[in-house]
Every structure is written in structure tokens, then in C-alpha cells.
Amino acid sequence: MAGSASRANYDGAVAAVPVTIAYERYSHETAHWWIARALGELARKAGIKPADIDGMTVSSFTLHPDTAVGLTQHLGLTLRWLDHIPMGGASGIVALRRAARAVQSGDASIVACLAGDTNHVDSFRRMLTSFSRFAQDGSYPYGSGGPNATFALLTDRYMRDYGVKREDFGKICVAQRDNALAVPHALMKKPLTLDDYMTARAVSDPIHLFDCVMPCAGAEAFLVTTVEIAKDLGLKQVRILSTIERHNAYPDDPIQLRGGWALDGHEFWSMAGISPDRVDFLQTYDDYPVICMMQMEDLGFCEKGESAEFVRANSLTADGSFPHNTSGGQLSVGQAGAAGGFLGMVEALGQLTGSAAGQQVENAKIGVVSGFGMVNYDRGICSGAAILAGEDA
Amino acid sequence: MTEPLKKPPRKDPQKRTVSPTLPPASRSRKALGFLVAAAEGRFALQQCDDCQTVCHPPREACPKCLSMDLVWRDMPTGGELIAETMIRTSTNTYFRERTPWRTGTVKLDAGVTVMAHIHGDVKQGARVRMIARTDKSGKGVMMALPEQETDKMADDRQLRELTCDPKHRRVLVTDCRTASGQALAKALSEAGASIVFAGISEAWRPYQGAASLTAVPNVEIVPLDLTDTTSVKELAGEIGGKVDILVNNAEYVRPGGALDRDDVVTARDEMEVNYFGPLRLMQAFGAAMRSRGADGVNSACAWVQISSVYALANWPVFGCTSASQAAAVSLGQSLRGELAGSGVKVVNVFSGPLEEDWRQPLPPPKVTPQVLARNIVGGLQQGLEEIVVGDVAKDFMRRFREDPRVVERELTGIEGI
Numbered sequence: 001m002a003g004s005a006s007r008a009n010y011d012g013a014v015a016a017v018p019v020t021i022a023y024e025r026y027s028h029e030t031a032h033w034w035i036a037r038a039l040g041e042l043a044r045k046a047g048i049k050p051a052d053i054d055g056m057t058v059s060s061f062t063l064h065p066d067t068a069v070g071l072t073q074h075l076g077l078t079l080r081w082l083d084h085i086p087m088g089g090a091s092g093i094v095a096l097r098r099a100a101r102a103v104q105s106g107d108a109s110i111v112a113c114l115a116g117d118t119n120h121v122d123s124f125r126r127m128l129t130s131f132s133r134f135a136q137d138g139s140y141p142y143g144s145g146g147p148n149a150t151f152a153l154l155t156d157r158y159m160r161d162y163g164v165k166r167e168d169f170g171k172i173c174v175a176q177r178d179n180a181l182a183v184p185h186a187l188m189k190k191p192l193t194l195d196d197y198m199t200a201r202a203v204s205d206p207i208h209l210f211d212c213v214m215p216c217a218g219a220e221a222f223l224v225t226t227v228e229i230a231k232d233l234g235l236k237q238v239r240i241l242s243t244i245e246r247h248n249a250y251p252d253d254p255i256q257l258r259g260g261w262a263l264d265g266h267e268f269w270s271m272a273g274i275s276p277d278r279v280d281f282l283q284t285y286d287d288y289p290v291i292c293m294m295q296m297e298d299l300g301f302c303e304k305g306e307s308a309e310f311v312r313a314n315s316l317t318a319d320g321s322f323p324h325n326t327s328g329g330q331l332s333v334g335q336a337g338a339a340g341g342f343l344g345m346v347e348a349l350g351q352l353t354g355s356a357a358g359q360q361v362e363n364a365k366i367g368v369v370s371g372f373g374m375v376n377y378d379r380g381i382c383s384g385a386a387i388l389a390g391e392d393a
Numbered sequence: 394m395t396e397p398l399k400k401p402p403r404k405d406p407q408k409r410t411v412s413p414t415l416p417p418a419s420r421s422r423k424a425l426g427f428l429v430a431a432a433e434g435r436f437a438l439q440q441c442d443d444c445q446t447v448c449h450p451p452r453e454a455c456p457k458c459l460s461m462d463l464v465w466r467d468m469p470t471g472g473e474l475i476a477e478t479m480i481r482t483s484t485n486t487y488f489r490e491r492t493p494w495r496t497g498t499v500k501l502d503a504g505v506t507v508m509a510h511i512h513g514d515v516k517q518g519a520r521v522r523m524i525a526r527t528d529k530s531g532k533g534v535m536m537a538l539p540e541q542e543t544d545k546m547a548d549d550r551q552l553r554e555l556t557c558d559p560k561h562r563r564v565l566v567t568d569c570r571t572a573s574g575q576a577l578a579k580a581l582s583e584a585g586a587s588i589v590f591a592g593i594s595e596a597w598r599p600y601q602g603a604a605s606l607t608a609v610p611n612v613e614i615v616p617l618d619l620t621d622t623t624s625v626k627e628l629a630g631e632i633g634g635k636v637d638i639l640v641n642n643a644e645y646v647r648p649g650g651a652l653d654r655d656d657v658v659t660a661r662d663e664m665e666v667n668y669f670g671p672l673r674l675m676q677a678f679g680a681a682m683r684s685r686g687a688d689g690v691n692s693a694c695a696w697v698q699i700s701s702v703y704a705l706a707n708w709p710v711f712g713c714t715s716a717s718q719a720a721a722v723s724l725g726q727s728l729r730g731e732l733a734g735s736g737v738k739v740v741n742v743f744s745g746p747l748e749e750d751w752r753q754p755l756p757p758p759k760v761t762p763q764v765l766a767r768n769i770v771g772g773l774q775q776g777l778e779e780i781v782v783g784d785v786a787k788d789f790m791r792r793f794r795e796d797p798r799v800v801e802r803e804l805t806g807i808e809g810i
Contacts, residue, residue: 125484129417137424138450140417141534142508143494144485145478152478153498153508205479251456254506255476255498377450378498378508 007271010240013100014230015388016223017046018349020357022185023218023334027118031062031337032074034116038219039075042112046223047233055081055108055224057099059091059115059338061127081108088373089285090245091115091338092220092345093384097243099224109229116219117337124215134377145204147287148212150375152204154256155290159206161257162305166206168312169289170197172324173210173331175316176286180328182318182358187216187334210331211288218336220346236353241366241387242272248381259372260383261298269300272387276301279387280364281323281351283344285372286331291380292324295370299385318359326351327358344369345386352390365393395514398548400561400587401690404635413686413736414486418530423451426465428533431525432778436470436535438503439463449505468503470523474515474537475500487529495551499523499537509535510551514543526555526776529686529736531729547774556776557638557695557738560585565636567592567617567674568643570600573699573747576762577640580770582611587691590632592617594624619643619670629677634685636678638773640697641671646751650712660713667717668724671698675728686736695738695773698725699765702743702786705793706801740778742769745785758784 019041021034035058043050056079058068066074068084081102085091092115099111128146130136143149158164177192192210200209223235230237244267246260261268269275276299284295293307301322302310314322327333327347330340348367350356370385420428423439430437439448441455442462454461477497483489497511499521507523515521521537528534536555539546547558559581566577569591578589589612593600596616606612615632618624619641645666647659654660675696682693703711704718722741729739746752748759760783772780781790793800 128484129419133421134450136417136419137421139508140419140485141528141530141532142496142510143480144417144483144488145480145494145496146484148482149478149480149496152480153476153496156478157476157498201481202479203482205481207478254500378506 007267009271010100010104010243012227013103013224014227014237014239015096015100015349016225016230016235016237016353017042018346018353018355019045019221020185020346021116021219023187023216023336025119025187025214025216025334026121027217028120029118029217031060031116031118032066032071034118034217034219035060035063035071035114036075038114038116038221039112042114042221042223046235048110050075050077053077053110053112054079055099055102055111057083057085057095057111057113059085059087059095059341060117061086061088061337062117062119062123081111086338087341087382088338089287089341089380090371090373090382090384091341092343093243093369093371093386094245094382095342096224096240096345096386097245097384100240103224103226109226111224112221113224113342114219114221115339115342117217117339119215119217119337132374132376135375138377147375148204148207150378151288151290152207154379155206155288157255158257158290158294162308164290164293164308166198166208167194168293168308169211170194171311172286172289172292172316173197176325176329177332179318179326179358180332183327183333185357186328186332187214188328188332207288213287213330213335213340216334216336218334218339220336220339220342222342222346222349236355237391238349238352239389239393241274241389242268243384243386244268245384246382249383256379257294258298258304259294259380261295261370261385262304265298265300268385268387274366274387279366279368281318281326281348281361281367283325283329283348283367283369285341285344285370286325286329287335287340287372289331291372295372299368299370318361323361323364326356326361341371341373344371348388352388365390395543395545395549397545398553398561398690410685411687411689413529413734414490415530415734415736416487416528416532416534417485418532420532421451423453424533427451427525428527430465430467431533432527434525434775434777435467436523436525437465438468438505440466447504449507468501471540472499472501472521472523472537474498474511474517474519474521475506477511477517491550491554497537507535509537510555512536512538512546512552513549514539514546527738527778528555531733531738557740557773558584559638559770559773561587562637562691562694563588563590563635564638564640565590565592565615565632565678566640566642567619567670569593569606569614571642572602572749572762573765574642575602575606576766577642577769578606578612579609580763580766582609584770584774586611586638588613588635590615590636592628594618619673620665622673625673625677629681633678633681636682637685637691637693638695638697639674639678639682640699640769641674642699643670644699644701644718646711646714648711648751650709654713660717663714663717664720667714668720671721672724675724679728679731682737683732683735693735693737695740696725696728696732697740697742697769697773698722699742699744699769702745702781702789703804705743705789706797706804708804738776738778740772740780742772742780742782743786743790745783745787745789760786
């Protein structure tokens with residue numbers, strides 16, 4: 001039951017105006033505050049008034065008791081198209097593809113895609129205790145290690161099945177830190193060596209300190225609109241060549257060693273009409289480095305089980321071979337809740353519009369963004385990816 | 394191999410007693426079906442009545458055929474540990490004080506994959522045997538044990554959090570004038586209890602078995618009369634801070650229902666022992682136990698109430714006694730609620746007719762004092778909250794779980810009497 005090959009393309013819809021509100025480790029402000037700032041910045045950079053925006057998507061974990069609905073009144077927006085996307089790390093991809101269809105069909109003309117979360121001193125613990133019903137019944141009572149423990153389990157299995165070493169994860173983390181050194185808003189800007197990585201304390205074996213993201217507060221945003229409007233506003237545009245989205249793929253796998261990308265990979269590349277070797281950079285969802293490797297495999301950049309070789313063979317830095325998570329990713333910038341699911345998308349839009357926050361990948365024309373989210377119980381449920389092209393592609 | 398538990402040092406009164414913190418207590422209502430089985434020591438999962446699919450975590454509808462008929466069934470306990478981790482950082486205060494904590498993913502023979510606590514003696518990738526128990530929050534959890542018994546495996550610190558093992562603990566047993574009380578004192582001593590306080594009322598009155606009771610190692614005779622508030626309070630004043638397990642073995646049994654008597658004198662005596670007795674004990678000992686639920690190797694852990702199985706559905710042959718014991722079971726439910734948050738379990742023992750004087754005319758099978766004691770100690774070692782002793786009680790429970798209203802009618806119909 002994979003997708004149909006006859007899907008309509010995304011002609012006429014484009015993404016633009018990548019926005020990041022610099023992250024903070026802890027914030028006493030609310031998610032509303034962070035999202036409002038992102039929206040304001042988005043309007044300012046696009047050169048539009050908030051009233052010009054007629055569509056919005058919102059992703060946030062800490063907006064409670066509000067949803068996207070409450071935000072319309074809070075922010076004074078009168079919209080004709082609205083979507084709340086509670087899909088964590090897949091939110092950016094899902095927001096892009098839904099907004100693009102809305103714009104293509106004329107249901108909306110300018111859609112603000114927003115993600116933001118605050119991080120109070122105790123909010124991470126509180127979020128874990130009530131994350132999902134299956135987690136409450138099936139995983140949290142067993143040590144309450146949170147995502148660290150869940151991902152430790154699949155990392156343990158992944159390492160044993162595919163011969164992956166901690167050094168391979170270290171390579172990814174060190175390369176991302178190198179990328180982050182040029183990004184002003186990255187929370188972790190101390191250079192990281194492989195030795196630092198290897199000798200860091202264990203958090204939930206085999207996960208160690210530098211395999212984990214740092215929860216923080218922040219917001220990310222971008223616009224989706226028509227080619228014509230973007231041109232009128234003088235905005236640099238990014239085209240959407242292909243997208244995929246999948247939820248609860250391979251439910252009978254006893255433990256997660258692959259994600260929905262593996263199910264939809266063929267359609268992903270055939271819709272864009274290109275092969276992986278045309279891609280200039282990849283932004284994976286990096287809650288843990290094992291997930292980056294899973295995405296490299298399942299999206300077809302290397303064979304299943306060969307990502308360790310692939311990682312060893314490439315530099316993964318913005319200025320080297322196979323640029324990966326070119327802003328430093330969540331592992332170095334921080335994980336601002338649902339904004340973490342927008343980070344790769346916003347960075348990709350930055351790279352393709354020549355406005356990257358950190359180092360610009362030379363001559364970047366085509367990029368892939370991948371998302372992964374929501375450990376409902378024992379695995380990430382949501383997956384998605386998009387192939388994007390800059391104006392010169 | 395499990396590191397054997399050391400006998401805890403004498404408590405330093407200058408030091409603060411560790412406050413009980415709890416593992417996560419939130420569960421969906423459906424998940425309470427797992428808890429009910431776990432309290433009895435059964436490993437049950439939801440199964441679809443239409444397509445037989447086994448489900449986990451608990452849910453409302455079958456993920457294969459969307460049938461709503463999911464029922465809790467006992468499952469094969471075998472499985473394989475397919476992934477594991479040692480959690481060293483936890484956001485939960487209970488686990489934070491107990492890291493490192495071993496958890497893993499177990500692929501069950503029953504057809505689903507589960508997360509579970511992992512016993513320290515389970516080898517990487519090994520076959521395991523699953524148990525379901527209640528944790529310190531009183532909620533159902535799973536633990537994977539080595540397939541074969543290992544040396545001192547009960548001493549595993551994660552397993553011991555789920556059990557009420559008498560080893561190194563101090564136990565008060567009420568009414569040791571009885572053969573059952575004496576058998577309990579002996580069995581608890583043999584199970585490694587560091588002290589067994591044996592409650593004796595009217596110590597000046599001789600009783601059978603006195604010499605052999607005092608000869609049991611670690612037994613200390615203490616004066617205790619459950620019908621006397623002062624006696625109970627005085628004893629609690631002396632030993633209340635060091636009772637880790639309390640076993641209320643006292644009972645007052647007389648045949649007859651309402652029409653067999655023409656006043657309430659006997660019924661009042663039954664209530665004095667069977668209902669006010671445990672109530673006095675709770676008032677005198679409960680608060681101290683509640684505060685000591687996390688007090689190290691010899692933390693307070695279990696409140697054990699022994700009742701006839703007819704406390705659950707009245708048998709008119711012993712109608713008034715059954716009624717008084719029903720009151721005690723109901724009171725125990727209140728106590729469970731009051732102790733929630735302390736980690737101390739309320740353990741109900743439901744026994745068939747005991748081999749003792751007042752039940753002499755009843756036909757076999759009956760429960761001997763030794764069998765009662767062995768089952769209670771075994772249940773504590775396993776961490777059960779419901780212990781059913783003897784063939785009569787087991788048969789009763791099977792029928793009771795099927796339909797309690799039918800059992801009630803069976804017992805009160807003309808053929809019951």
C-alpha cells in the first residue's frame with residue numbers, strides 16, 4: 001500500500017523566508033511569546049503585514065491549553081486556512097507539504113509555518129510524564145529514562161546488527177559541532193573532539209552525553225506562498241520537488257531499525273526525477289546520531305546497514321564531502337521542542353536562498369530535508385522527507 | 394551473579410529517614426487490567442477475542458481487526474531480550490535515587506514486544522521468564538528474570554523493589570497463641586527475617602507450643618491484645634518504628650448466622666477481633682510504616698491481613714464471622730488507599746477452612762498451619778498482593794473471578810447451607 005506514482009507535483013507553490021529566533025537554554029517566557037516573535041520576524045523579513053497572512057500552521061508542545069486556534073485570536077490573525085501539526089520532529093516536512101497544497105489549490109495564498117516551544121526549568125520532566133498514553137502505560141514506568149532510554153534500546157540493537165561503532169556516531173556529532181561553530185545562535189559552540197565524545201559520561205548505555213540533544217527554548221518559521229506572490233515581494237524562492245509522509249510504518253518490527261522513509265523511498269526519488277547523487281546537502285532529524293544513520297540508509301544515500309561505511313567515507317561538514325546538518329543540527333544548536341522539527345527545513349531554506357545562518361554550502365542547488373517524530377511508545381511514529389531546489393537548480 | 398544483600402546496619406537516629414518517592418503512577422484505565430493480574434502474580438495481556446491478536450500496550454481496539462472485544466488472558470511468560478540499556482539519568486525522582494537501572498526490550502513468545510525491568514543475572518540476548526508485579530506506586534509492571542533460577546537471585550536490587558521478601562526484615566505476627574501464628578513465626582525466621590515479634594495476649598495464661606515458639610531463632614515474644622487499644626498502642630510505642638512487615642493472623646471464629654443467635658454478644662466479640670483488631674493495629678502501626686516505605690534494605694513493605702475466603706461472599710454456616718471479615722477486607726481497601734504513596738503493600742490472604750478447633754466439623758480439604766505459613770512467606774517473597782491458600786479457596790477464587798454474583802447465589806441458596 002505504498003503511495004501512488006501519479007501524485008500531482010508542487011508546481012506553483014514555493015517556500016521562502018527562513019526564520020530562527022535564537023535559542024535559550026531556559027526561558028521564563030511562554031510558547032506564545034516565542035511563536036509570536038517568529039511570526040513578527042517572518043512578516044518583517046517578507047515585507048508583509050500580519051494581515052496579509054491568510055494561512056498558518058503551528059507546531060508546539062508547550063502551548064497548552066491552547067492550540068493553533070487560540071493563537072489566531074492571541075496574535076490577531078484572521079485566517080482562512082489553519083492547521084495544528086503536533087508531529088514533533090516531522091512537523092517541518094508536514095507543514096511544508098500541507099501548506100504547499102493549500103497554496104496550490106488556492107485555499108490560502110500566504111501560509112506562515114510556525115514552530116516554537118519554551119523550556120521552563122521543570123517543563124521537560126513534566127512533558128515526559130504525560131507525553132502519550134502508550135508511554136505512560138508501557139515505557140515511562142521502566143526507569144523513566146525518557147527518549148534517551150528508548151533510543152538507547154534501538155541504538156543497542158542497531159550497533160549489534162549492523163556493526164556500527166560508537167566512533168561512527170562520534171564522527172557525526174563532531175562534524176555537526178564543526179558546522180555549528182559558524183552559527184551564532186548555536187547553544188553549543190565549544191569545539192568537540194572525537195576524544196571528548198568517546199570519554200563523555202554514559203547517560204543510558206550505549207547513549208553517552210554527546211549523543212543527546214539539549215532541550216531549550218526557541219522558535220523557527222518559514223513562509224509558503226505562490227511563485228507569483230514570492231516574486232512580487234522580491235523573495236528568494238525554494239521549489240518543492242518531492243515530499244513523503246508516513247505514520248506508524250512497519251508496526252510489526254519488534255524494534256525500530258528502519259522508518260517510514262524505507263517504505264516510501266522509491267516514490268520519493270521518482271517524483272523528483274532525480275537520484276540521491278544529485279543532492280548537495282542532507283538535513284536529517286538528529287535527536288540521536290543513530291537516527292541520522294537510519295535516514296541516510298532508508299532515504300537511499302547508502303544501502304541498509306552500510307551507513308557506518310558511508311559516514312567513515314565522508315567528512316559530513318558544510319565545506320567537505322556530503323554536507324550533513326549544516327547548521328550543527330539539534331545536537332549542537334539545541335532542541336527547542338517542536339521547533340527541532342523545523343530546524344532542518346529552515347536551514348535547508350537558508351542554504352538554498354543563500355542566507356544560511358552559518359557556513360554556506362558551496363553552490364548548493366538541491367537539498368534533502370528529513371523529519372522523524374513522536375516516540376509514542378517504543379519508536380518514532382512519524383517520518384517524512386522533502387527534496388528542495390533553489391532558484392538556480 | 395547477584396551480589397548477596399548484606400544485613401543492614403543499625404539505624405542511626407541522627408540521620409534522616411529517606412522519604413518514599415515513587416515510580417510513575419499514571420496509567421490508563423485499561424492498564425489497570427494488567428495491574429489486577431499482576432497483584433495476583435499472573436502475567437496477563439490483552440487478546441482479541443475475534444482474531445486472537447495479542448496486544449501491548451493496553452488499548453481499546455484490536456490493531457489487526459478493530460474488534461472492541463479485547464480480554465485479559467494469562468500468557469506464556471517466555472521471551473528473548475533483544476535490546477537493553479542501563480539508565481544512568483532519570484527525570485523521575487524514584488529512579489533518580491536508584492540509578493543505574495537496567496531496562497530492556499523483550500520479544501515475547503506471546504507475540505508482542507514489551508519494555509521491562511531486567512534482572513541483573515539475565516545475559517545479553519538471553520531467553521527470559523517474565524513476571525508481572527506491582528511496583529512501589531502500586532501499579533503493574535513487568536520484569537524479565539533469568540530463565541533458570543540463579544544464586545541469590547531474590548537479592549537483585551531491582552527485583553527486591555517489587556517484592557516484600559522477609560529476608561533482613563522485622564516482622565510482627567499477631568496472635569501467636571495459635572498454631573498458625575507459630576507456624577508463621579517459624580517460616581518467617583527460616584526465610585531470613587531478622588526479628589519476628591510474636592504477639593501474645595494474656596501471657597500469664599499457658600498455651601500450646603510456647604516452648605517450641607520461644608526456641609525459634611530471632612523470635613521475640615511481645616505482649617499484644619488486639620481487643621485492647623492500650624495494649625496495641627503500648628507495643629507500637631516500643632517497636633512501631635521497626636516493623637517492616639505486619640501479619641495479622643488473629644481471628645475470632647464462631648459458627649452461625651443471624652438466626653442462630655438471639656443477641657449481639659458473640660457478633661460483638663467477632664467484630665472486636667476481626668474488625669476493630671486490624672483497625673487498632675492500623676491506627677497504632679500504620680503511620681510509622683507509611684513513613685518508612687523507602688528506609689533501605691529493611692524498609693516497611695507489607696501489611697498482611699489473613700481472612701477466610703468467605704469474607705468475599707458470605708457463607709451462612711459462619712454467617713456472622715464472614716460478615717466481620719468482610720468488614721476487615723473493606724477496611725483493607727481503605728488502608729491500601731491510605732498507604733498509596735508510601736510503597737507499602739496491602740496483602741490479602743484468602744484461605745480455605747483452617748485445620749483448627751472451631752472448624753473441626755467441616756469436611757476436608759483443610760489448610761494446615763504449615764501450608765498457610767509457607768504460602769504467605771512464598772507470596773511475600775514473590776511480591777504478591779493477593780495470596781490464595783488451599784484447594785477450597787482456589788476453587789472459590791476461580792468461580793469468583795468468573796462471576797462474583799453467581800458465587801454469592803451458590804453460597805446462599807438452599808444447597809449452599
